[in-house]
Amino acid sequence: MVRVAILGATGYTALESIKLLLRHPQVEITLLTSRQEGRPPIGSIHPSLSGRLPLCLEDASSDEVAKRCDCAFLCLPHAASASAAKELLARGVRVVDFSADYRLDDPVSYQQWYEHEHPDAERLGKTPYGLPELFREQIPQAALVANPGCYPTSAILPLAPLLKAKLVEPTDIIVDSKSGVSGAGRTPKLNTHFPECNESISAYGVGKHRHQPEIEQILGRATGQKVEVIFTPHLVPMDRGILTVSYSRPTRALAQGEVLGTLREFYAGEPFIRVVDHLPGTKDTAHTNFVDITARIVRGRVLLISAEDNMIKGAAGAAVQNLNLMYGFPETTALL
Numbered sequence: 001m002v003r004v005a006i007l008g009a010t011g012y013t014a015l016e017s018i019k020l021l022l023r024h025p026q027v028e029i030t031l032l033t034s035r036q037e038g039r040p041p042i043g044s045i046h047p048s049l050s051g052r053l054p055l056c057l058e059d060a061s062s063d064e065v066a067k068r069c070d071c072a073f074l075c076l077p078h079a080a081s082a083s084a085a086k087e088l089l090a091r092g093v094r095v096v097d098f099s100a101d102y103r104l105d106d107p108v109s110y111q112q113w114y115e116h117e118h119p120d121a122e123r124l125g126k127t128p129y130g131l132p133e134l135f136r137e138q139i140p141q142a143a144l145v146a147n148p149g150c151y152p153t154s155a156i157l158p159l160a161p162l163l164k165a166k167l168v169e170p171t172d173i174i175v176d177s178k179s180g181v182s183g184a185g186r187t188p189k190l191n192t193h194f195p196e197c198n199e200s201i202s203a204y205g206v207g208k209h210r211h212q213p214e215i216e217q218i219l220g221r222a223t224g225q226k227v228e229v230i231f232t233p234h235l236v237p238m239d240r241g242i243l244t245v246s247y248s249r250p251t252r253a254l255a256q257g258e259v260l261g262t263l264r265e266f267y268a269g270e271p272f273i274r275v276v277d278h279l280p281g282t283k284d285t286a287h288t289n290f291v292d293i294t295a296r297i298v299r300g301r302v303l304l305i306s307a308e309d310n311m312i313k314g315a316a317g318a319a320v321q322n323l324n325l326m327y328g329f330p331e332t333t334a335l336l
Contacts, residue, residue, distance in 0.1 A: 002070050021334065062087035128142045150183055151211040158244075159304060167251060179236060
């Protein structure tokens, strides 16, 4: 039985992680942390957990966390997450980090995009990126796994097979994504206040969103090429889900069937990738760990369309998938 602690247990990704782990036959949730005053029961923070998990939130030290778990899910803010990871790793705890602290390749890039000096810079570029479909062999022995960003997952998975096969140009790629409001987290913000975002759709972070370098660097790591993308995210007035469309230039004339065939061959046997003929929607993957992908050829461009649940495959489901690989459990445990 693997003992799991969830640090930063008040947020949406923590809630989804708890719900998945409660149905995992080889996992016991032993600790939930938060800096909230007192020791509120988790059911008072997430009412859907009432009667399901008899734990209270604690403000535990790294020593206390290490005594009570084998693996920690870090649902913490950037920089704070790396500081916690560094202390826990030194105490022999394995870590799945939900933040972006270990996703980028170098401290200069991290400081440029996150405006913090990295607390554990020596691990940048050496930490496995927790996307099993591309980096599975690196995960089982890892002490630390960088859980992918939700937007990057939806862009990287469709593009990687075509880039590896050199069917599309690695530059001049446009990635256009739409996300539900849960992607902004649980902390109240003006732009996610109901009267501000309901019945409206808006772009944000244009040209400066932190997931752009993650998409570029991870696609480069996976395909051995310098990749350049223009990434534009949009906020959509729905709870959850991401729909991403990427536009790339083919290296030669391509038929739609060839592109779909390349995707199907690349992801043959992958339990959570569904290459489909129809145009997928976010309801198709809601509350699941699946990513649905299709392709179209329009005026000489290759369009790749993907749908995922940003809270599951984009966060908590990916973390459980990584935990399964780290401990030798069937990869689909608690996810199907």
